[in-house]
Amino acid sequence: MSVSTVSKALNDNGRMAADTRERIKTLAAQIGFRPNALAKGLLSNRSFTVGLLTNDTYGRFTLPVMAGISEALVDHGVSVFLCAIEDDPALGKIHVDAMLDKQVDGIIATGKRVDRSLPVDLAGLPVPVVYAFTKGEPGSVTLTSDDRHGATLATEWLKELGRQRLVHITGPREFVSAVERAEAFRTVAGNGAPVLHGVWSEAWGHEAIDRIWKEGGERPDGIFCGNDQIARGVADALRERGARVPGDVSVIGFDNWEIMAAQTRPPLTTIDTNLKELGREAGLMVLALAEGRAIEPGLRRLPCKLVIRDSCGGGRQQN
Amino acid sequence: MSVSTVSKALNDNGRMAADTRERIKTLAAQIGFRPNALAKGLLSNRSFTVGLLTNDTYGRFTLPVMAGISEALVDHGVSVFLCAIEDDPALGKIHVDAMLDKQVDGIIATGKRVDRSLPVDLAGLPVPVVYAFTKGEPGSVTLTSDDRHGATLATEWLKELGRQRLVHITGPREFVSAVERAEAFRTVAGNGAPVLHGVWSEAWGHEAIDRIWKEGGERPDGIFCGNDQIARGVADALRERGARVPGDVSVIGFDNWEIMAAQTRPPLTTIDTNLKELGREAGLMVLALAEGRAIEPGLRRLPCKLVIRDSCGGGRQQN
DNA sequence: TCAATATGGGAAAAGGTTTTCTCAGGAAGA
DNA sequence: TCTTCCTGAGAAAACCTTTTCCCATATTGA
Known part of the structure; x- marks a missing residue:
């Protein structure tokens, strides 16, 4: 034989x-x-391997994205190298070199924000690159979640619940996503609706409420927060001031960071950014590129999803 | 040429x-x-690749461990396949098969607790396996953090600060780590010191304080919590009852889950489980085994570390 | 000047798989 | 019965390295 x-x-x-x-x-x-996949790869010029580059230390974004990628690619026999490069260009280069040596079929670059790029140059590589939640070079394929859509969803939900005096408490102006969410908020809530920029922390949620209360003007009955941490701070601060959530004030977060949103008192209604789906798409795209299929370059924004818990009142189930 | x-x-x-x-x-x-690393690997029977298997969805454990592994191995030119298998045996098998096809030099299996094994059988594989935070077959190499040591550190710190009436609020009895921490707590705090078992959530922290306050006995002045989430619930519940932390009560957590511990009010003094270091060791061990060097089988417990923030008072810096 | 030795470079095999090409033998048709 | 065609199986090349072995040339000593 x-x-x-x-x-x-x-x-x-x-x-x-x-x-x-x-x-x-x-x-x-x-x-x-x-x-032996090595021998097969040697012959076919396909290693059935992709590299995932990330600078997200806590993995709040990385792991869901990773899960999506893996889920999409495992059916095609493709495995994923995970490389955490922090913000170290040298480390980034080492990992990219290692990936190239190992003949990855493609690279997926992920970060924490779409307006910053990783500390490593991925242009002109001999393998296709897909960017997710991080900035790619011009003409590249990039995925991110649709911040305007998410913010619109959130604000409309507050209005739908009958809330009139809406406020948006969010992160720094330097973040494109903060700006876009704020713009979408104002589009729905009205141009005069107040937007408070701060940092992405729980403490800032407290402080913002403190500031609003001290100002003594009309108090909001609906607060859209830039992320779940801020929302948590806001919810705690409101409770401490005797404002009932959601009785007096509806609070809505952003990110649907399970472990944060579900443990808040009350559990947070929030916007899910569909990270897993984003990962899945990124995986399929890099695979398509690796197989020579063309992908239209440019920035793709994936829709968000309203997740209803208790912090807004209401209770109609959405999907 | x-x-x-x-x-x-x-x-x-x-x-x-x-x-x-x-x-x-x-x-x-x-x-x-x-x-071409593929060709090299074909010849040398080494792929300079290891597989990391995990069922930790949120990545609270996985990512630090992963970072340690990667850090230790990148110097040796070894890359890491990350495979999240949830609790799905079929998915586990698919991923393990894919790893073996790709000729990984070894596999590191990680989980969330050392008294449960992954839903996949790794015994008798043609490559070495190291277990981290998950149960391996008898005679295997397993790493975990030293729960007794961590709990001892925590309890001693409370005593050192002059706290007399200590309580331990922790997770379910079914977790070996909960039991070991409780035992160590009692060894230091005295055999009669109360231990409250519940679940690993913030809500349980609240409820436990509620229960203690309702009982109306002597109130504790030092609370050692089984993890940072419980500690957060405890700290919040105490504040709401007018007990000052750390003025009246010292609260100490476990895990040093940055994002949780640092955002608590006040920021949590806690026990760091050295996950990154554990990852590093696991990486070096699997590498050693892959290179034919012998590693004494058995369970290795890595020491923990006290991280001082504000929730206990005191302030001597430790390393 | 010749022989022996040292030195630098090349040829070939091996590793495991896929693919193309070739060949032998059998079956069917004339 | 002979020829033609088809079918089934094997041989060989290719993928890219590394390593061992060998040969040719240069150098050195007699």
Whole structure:
């Protein structure tokens, strides 16, 4: 029995007697034969491997994205190298070099914000690159979640619940996503609706409420927060001031960071950014590019999703 | 110039004129020559690749461990396949098969608790396996953090601060780590010191304080919590009852989950479980095994570390 | 000047798989 | 019965390195 016959039998290739094929297959299964992916890759120029580059230390973004990528690619026999490069250009280069040495079929670059790029240059690489939640070079394929859409969803939900005096408490102006969410908020809530920029922390949520209360003007009855941490700070601060959530004030977050949103008192209604789906798309795209299929370059914004818990009142289920 | 000469030049192998070697090296650098790791692996039977298996969805444990592994291995040119298998045996098998096909040099299995094993059988694999934070088969190499040590550190710190009436609020009895921490707590605090088992959530922290206050007995002045989430719930509940933290009560957590511990009011003094270091060790061990060096089998417990923030008072810096 | 030795470079095999090409033998048609 | 065609299986090349072995040339000593 020659090597080539076996190969053809196992891959359903070439002409051969049906029973020979069967015989080979069962025998191979019996002895637990595993084709060596290295040899296969050497020949086919495909390693069935992609690299995932990230500078997200806590993995709040990375892990869901990673899960999506992996889920999409495992069906195609593709495995994922995860490389955390922090913000270290040298480390980034080392990891990219290692990926290239290992003949990855493509690279997915992820970060924490779409208006900053990773500390490593991925232009002109011999393999396709897809950017997710991080800035790519001009003409690249980039994925992010649709901040305007999410913010619109959130603000409309507050209005739908009958809230009139809306406020947006969010992160720094330097973040494009903060700005876009704020713009969408004002589009829905009215141009005069107040927007407070601060940092992305719980403490800032407290402080913002403190500031609003001290100002003494009309108090808001609906607060859209730039992320779940701020929302948590806001919810706590309101409770401490005797304002009931959601009785007196509806609070809505952003990110649907489970572990944060679900443990807040009350559990946060928030906007899910569909990170897993984003990962899945990124995986399929890099795979398509690796196989030579063309992908229209440019920035793709994936829709968000309203997740209803208790912090806004209401309770109509959405999907 | 023959292929073999180039190979020898680049690997500092074989006999050759020094200037020939130099000439080849500079030329190779110029044209950006990259040896194909697949071909190298095919020949050497080493892929310089390890697989990391995890069922930790939120990545609270996985990512720090992963970072440690990667950091330790990148110096040896080894890359890491990350495979999230949830609790799905079928998915686990698919990923393990994919790893084996790709000729990984070894596998690191991680989970969330050392008394449960992953839903996949890793015994009898043709590559070495190291277990971290998950249960391995008898005779395997397993790493975990030293729960007794951490709990001892925490309890001693409370005593050192002059706290007398200590309570331990922690997770379910079914977790070995909860039991071990509780035992160590009682060893230091006295056998009669109360231990409240519940779940690993913030809500349980609230409820436990509620229960203690309602019981109306002598109130604790030092509370050791089984994790940072419980500690957060405890701190919040105490504040709401007018007990000052750390003025009246010292609260100490466990895990040093940055994002949770640092945002608590007040920021939590807690026990760091050294996950990154654990990852590093796991990486070096699997590498050693892959290279044929022997590693004594058994369970290794890595020491913990006290991280002082504000929730206990005191302020002596430790390392 | 010749022989022996040292030195530098090349040829070839090996690693495991796929694919193309070739060949032998059998079956069917004339 | 002979020829033609088809079918099934094997041989060989290719993928890219590394390593061992060998050969040619140069150098040195007699």
